[in-house]
Each structure stands twice: as C-alpha cells, then as structure tokens.
Amino acid sequence: MAARPIYFYGVKTMLSYVIRRILYLIPLLIAISIVVFLMIHLIPGDPVEIMLGEKGAAEDIARLRAELGLDKPLYIQYGKFFSNLLHGDLGRSIRNHNKVSKEIAASFPATIELTILSMIIATIIGVLAGVISAIKKYSWVDNLTMVGALLGISMPVFWVGMMLMLIFSWKLGWLPISGRIDLQTNLEAVTQFYLLDSILTRNWAAFKSTFLHLILPSLTLATIPLAMIARMARSTTLEILNQDYIRTARAKGLPEKVVIWKHVLQNSLIPVVTIIGLQFGSFLGGAVLTETVFARPGVGRLLINGILGRDFPVIQGAVLVIATFFVFINLAVDILYAYLNPRISYS
C-alpha cells in the first residue's frame, strides 16, 4: 500500500506514531546504559588501581573496589547500576565526593546556552549562505561560500577557536579571551543560564559581559554544523529550483522575490531540519573542545576532567546524559520532520 500523508490519518495517528517512537526508545536507552556500564570494565587494567594511582595503598584499593561493588559478579553490578539509575542516582564522584547528578545539573546550563546560540548562528547563516549560493549558482559568491564550507568542515574545532581568539581577542582586543563572564562582574545566578539570569535581574553589565564571552565560543562551535547546513541548503535549493512548480510559478509571472521566499525557501528547509538534528551530536562533541579552549565551565569540561581524573562515575554519568539527550533530540527532530513533511509514512 502506498504511504499516505499525515493529514489523511489525522491527529490520532500522529499521536500513536509519537507514542510508538517513545516506546522504541526504551530498548535503546537500556542499550546505552549497558554500554556506559561496561565502559569501566572494557578499559585495560584494573579500574580501581588506575583511579587511585601510584600511591594507592592496598587497603584503599580493596575499600574502593567494595564501595563501587566491583568485587561482585557483573550481572549484580549492572542490576545495582540500573536500579540506581532509575532513582536518578548516578553515584558520587571519586575525586570530589559530589553527587554526579548534581555535578551534571550544575554544568548543563552553560553548555546548553552555548549550544543554542551556536545552533542559531549555524542555522541562520548556514541556510542563508546555502540558498544564496544556489540562487547565484557558479558565481564567485557561490564558489567562495562552498570553499568556505569545505574549510569549515575540515578545520579542527580547537584550532578554529585558537585562531579566532588570536585575531579578535589578542590582536584586535575586541572580545574577551576566555571565561564565561568577567570576573569583576557580579551576577546573581538564579537559573544558571547567565543570559537569562542577567535579563531576569536586569543586570545589563552582566548581560553584555556574558554575551561578549559567548561570541567566539559559539562561532567556533558553529563552524562545522554551519558548513554542513550551508551545503545541504544549497543542494536542496538547487533541486527545488529545477522543479516544475517553480517553473510554473515563474511562468505565471510571479516576482522572483515571491518565488524564492514562498516556494523555494520554505521547501528547502525540510531536509535542513534533519541535518540540524543530526548535527546536535557534533554540537555536544564540539562543546568538549570549545569549553576547554575558552575555559568555559560545562558538561564537556566535566567529562574531560572526569577522564583526566579517572573519575569513572562522572564519566559514566556525563556520557549517559549526553547520549540520552542526543536520543531525545533526534526523536524531536523526527517528529518535527514528520509534521513538516506530509510525505512521511507512519505505518
């Protein structure tokens, strides 16, 4: 049977589609938890000895092993891990004794702030560049944009970050070098989203400082997704420009502006949504590097510190949360895509 568009099935079908997609998530999330759990066992060597390092005394090693339950059989360990997980308990950090769930909750806002801003930059500039390139196919604008996009995809994130920093902060002195906010600026943190906090408390000095500190990191983080989006937007726009209905629109004498805005741009956005969703993983991965280069607190830094400090509960917690987040973003994108594109089948 041929697929039928969503409006044919109505809202009920859409709802059942969403529920079905959510149910599919359950095995996926369990699989993630198993992989994360096994992480500690897959690295070579004894995790406890690695955690305690050179000066670890024999009794401390035994104690920590018991504390982490590593002296028990694997399936019991996993059972405990999973039941704790259901209670939102990700354990305590080996290094600083803090609850891992608290550590993650404290560092997430900074990363989300950075990610959202980068996403906005990548989407707006990416789509505009792609569409303009397509319309001015093979012109110098097109060539320049596409060479730029190729460079954007190829350049390592930390290198881009360092270069932007050298040019705009170091040489020109326009923007701050590192950090999340100027150290001398006081901000009452309500939500931990500094931009939001400064608006809520009407602290415009803090808003300015936070915003200036965000510019280079979000540009850095945006480079790869921006380039991908630009290329995608260009190719879909080119495809649409060759469609019959565009020819028809032009033939019936519509102004070029209307053709582009109404018929081309709207339709070319659909595949771009998918790309944005897929790029979200690259945003989170890039956040690890960007946060390190620009000395911003966040989940990426938490993960890096966990790895450097051999703090397994923190690594497990951070990876778990990032993976889960990624899965849900993908779900949201799929649903949005289904909503935007009537040609998708739901059976």
Add this chain to the structure above:
Amino acid sequence: MKKVISLLLVLVMLLGIAGVSSAEEPQYGGTLIYAHGADADALDPHMTLLGTSADIIVNVFDGLVRFERGTTKIEPALATSWNVSDDGLIWTFNLRKGVKFHDGTPFNADAVVFDIERQINPNHPYYLEGKFPYAGFSLGMIEKVEAVDEYTVKFTLKHPYAPFLKNLAMFATCIVSPEAVKKYGEEIFKHPVGTGAFIFEEWVKDDHITVVANEDYWDGRPYVDKVIFKVIPRNEVRLLELEKGNIHIMEGLNPTDIKKVKDNPDLKLLEQPGLNIGYIALHNEKKPFDNKLVRQAMNYAINKEEICKYLMKDQAIPARGPLPPTIWSYDDTLKGYPYNPEKAKELLKEAGYGDGFTFTLRTYSAPRGYNPVGARLATAIQQYLKEIGVNAEIEQLEWGTYIKEGKAGKHTAALFGWMADNGDPDNFLNVFFNSANQGSTNRAFYTNEKVDELLIKAQKLSDEKEREKIYKEVQKIVVEDAPFVFLNHMKQMLPMRTNVKNYVLYPTYNKFFHKVWLEQ
C-alpha cells in the same frame, strides 16, 4: 680572618636587601588573579590529594607548624613552640592564643583534638570512611591526641617518627573549624573555614574560586584584598591572558613558550627544582643489574645534562642522587654520575660484560609530573646505551598494569618517578630504599642492611642535626650502590606579571599569597 670576611659579606647582603626593600615599599590593596589548569576537587584539607586544591587550602587554613618561606624548614604557625619526649613518642605543642577561625569559633586545643580525631578515629561522629586520603600517611602513627589544657595539645605516637613534624606542616593537616564541620557535615569540602590569611568567598565550579583578605589574621593582614583562582585549561590560552594583563600569575607553561616569557619585559619567570625525581629502577636482584658495576655504568652512560636541556627543554635539572637540591639535608658535595661513556665501558668490562648485553626497559606512554616527554625518554636512553654496547629493548605498558607489575617487581629495568608529600628526606629515601618497602615503593628491590638501619634510626631521632647527618650518609651509600639511574628533577616554573612583588616559590609547590603585593 675568614670569619671577618664572611661577616662583612653578610652585612653587605643585608644592606643590599634593606636597600631593595626601602625602594620597594609594599602596597596594600588590589585583586590578584592566579590561573591554573584544573579546578580544585575538595577544599577540606583532609579530603584531597590535588595540588590545585592545596593551593587554595594553604591560603585559607593554617597548620600547627608551617614551612619557612621558600624552604622545607619548619617554623611555628598555630603552635608557638613544641617539645618531644626523649623516647620520641610524646609530642607536646603550645598553641597560639587569641586566634579565631573565620566563623568566629575560637582556636584552641579542643579544636585541634576534634580535627585530628575526625581523621583517624572511626568512632568520631564526623569521621568519613575512606574520605581522608592523606590521613594514613600523615597521621597514621598517632596513638592518641589529647588536650592537656586550653592551649596545650599532646600527641602520643605508636612509634618514634621524626618526620611527624613535617607532616604537620603539610596542607593536608591544616586545622578546620570544628563548628563548621558540625554545621556542614559531609559537605564541608565545599565550605572551607580555617584560621588562614584569606577567607573563602565563593566557588563557581570549573570557573573560579575567590578568597578575600582576613583583616584579623594573626600574622598580619595580607597585602592584597582578594585572590581569585581562575581555571583556564589550556596552557597557551592562560599565557595569552597573562600577556594581556588579565591575570597576574599562571602555572603550567608550555616549554616552547619559555623564551617568549623571558623576552617579555612585562613578565618574569620564577623557577626552582621541585621535590621530585625521575629515575630508572634497575632490578637489583636480576641479572645483569645485581652487579653494582653494571648499575654504575648505566648511570655514567646516560647524558642527563643533554636530556634535561634538549629533550626536556630546560624544564628539568640533572639528578646527582635521590634527593632534589631544594630539600633540607641535601648533600651538595655529591658529584653523582656525570656523563662519561668511556668510564661506563670500563666498568662494564670489569664486570664481565665487555661485549655489552641486552635487556628490557619498561616505560609508560604519557607524560607525568616528573617526566614531561613520556615514552620519548626511554627512546633517548636507548640511544645513549647503544653507544656503550648495551641494547635496551623498549616495552611500553598501559599505566594500570605498569604500576601493578612495577610493585611486584616483574621488570628488569623500568622508568619511574616520585612527587614528594611532606618535604622530609624520609619521604624519598625511606620510600625508595628501605627493603621493607619492596612490593610497594622500593621498585629497585634494593636491600642494604646498613641503609635500613640508618633510615629507621633517623625516623626515631628528633634532633634535626643528627638526622641531617644520617641522611647525608644514606645519600653517599645509595649513590655509590646506584640502585637507580638517577635522571632528573623537574623545575617548578611560575610566569607572572612584573608588578607582582614578593612572590616566593615553595619546594612543596604550594602557592602562598599572604606576603605577595601588587604594584599599582
């Protein structure tokens, strides 16, 4: 006549110092920003092993005793004087009067007893199982601790242990306010309350920690109003901030940037060998290293000067023996083993290995605190040994296995190193060379009864002069026996703005800001 000359010299030096200090009158005020690569983990002195935490702790807390500025010698702090019983078991400390913790709690003998017991007595209401990583090392020898009166504390030790005094100067044994411990319970590590020169203000995780001047500090108010410990993970970014003047002092300089700092008129670089050593443990019970001559030959064959200067880019100095030169009791008459491949060949011939031999040299891969180049060090050593006809086959192991097998003595020769804890020579010599530590830290499996005897004797003496003599004797024996190839001591390097005044490096690497001032 000599005495007169030396007296004159001392006078001239004193005048020189006086001249400098009158030209540079300390100024009060300002915010000093110090940047390091990683955030602190816990700010309770007893709950961390991390240097970045210790740097904040030593400014917020005091111990009973402390290190004299820039040395490993001991001077009074919260205790004004102390004495030790003849059998070395009973240590009595007279406490400073009129000192208050930052939360207003009076500092007295009860506070000391509370804080010590909290770490070592499992029945103490605020004891935390397994959360005091240093307590076993620093306080494990205590049998009991009592308050004799309000300002006198008595420690009874299980066995005589002279380095105890050094342990009490470590950051890990600083005294925490008992009322704060009761108030915050397990979360005390986020709320440091001490008696120190600075008062804790805020901690924004992975971003910065702020401390402010303690106006009532018993040793005088600090010069600066505020110190901010900022976290900037990457060395090169930290340097950019320093060059721009956004921060005042930074740790962790890339070796490629040393010249850049030295050439910049706005910056200065303080450097000093730290309390550490990098070495090769030659397994003294396995052929061919059971032969002293072979071990000596290995020491002569490797050009440590060159390794420190070129491979390690001037970040290290060559080791002449097991102790770094900045530690108390270091024997500066020791020559060690200067590079001499001819002599090495002769020794090998004498030992019956004139045609050389082949052995396995184990190494870890990543750089470590005492070795900035990781496995490349082993490759360099291999080249030097080839010149005297010795063939080193390099075997690289993953770190966890490496340490485990190193403790068990599975190696013939392996690269190791040590970062000291308390600034006492016992923390090097006893760790490496006491035969009782085979299976843990004696990785050369070195046995010398005379050395064992001397090391135990030195632990029991409380007379520092006598101890110094013994440690010098041990250094002589050990250098002669050459259980290790003594390689290098890493330098502590701290770039800072030239307007930072009166900063002194401590061999323990801790950063003290009490006496530091900013030229404005």
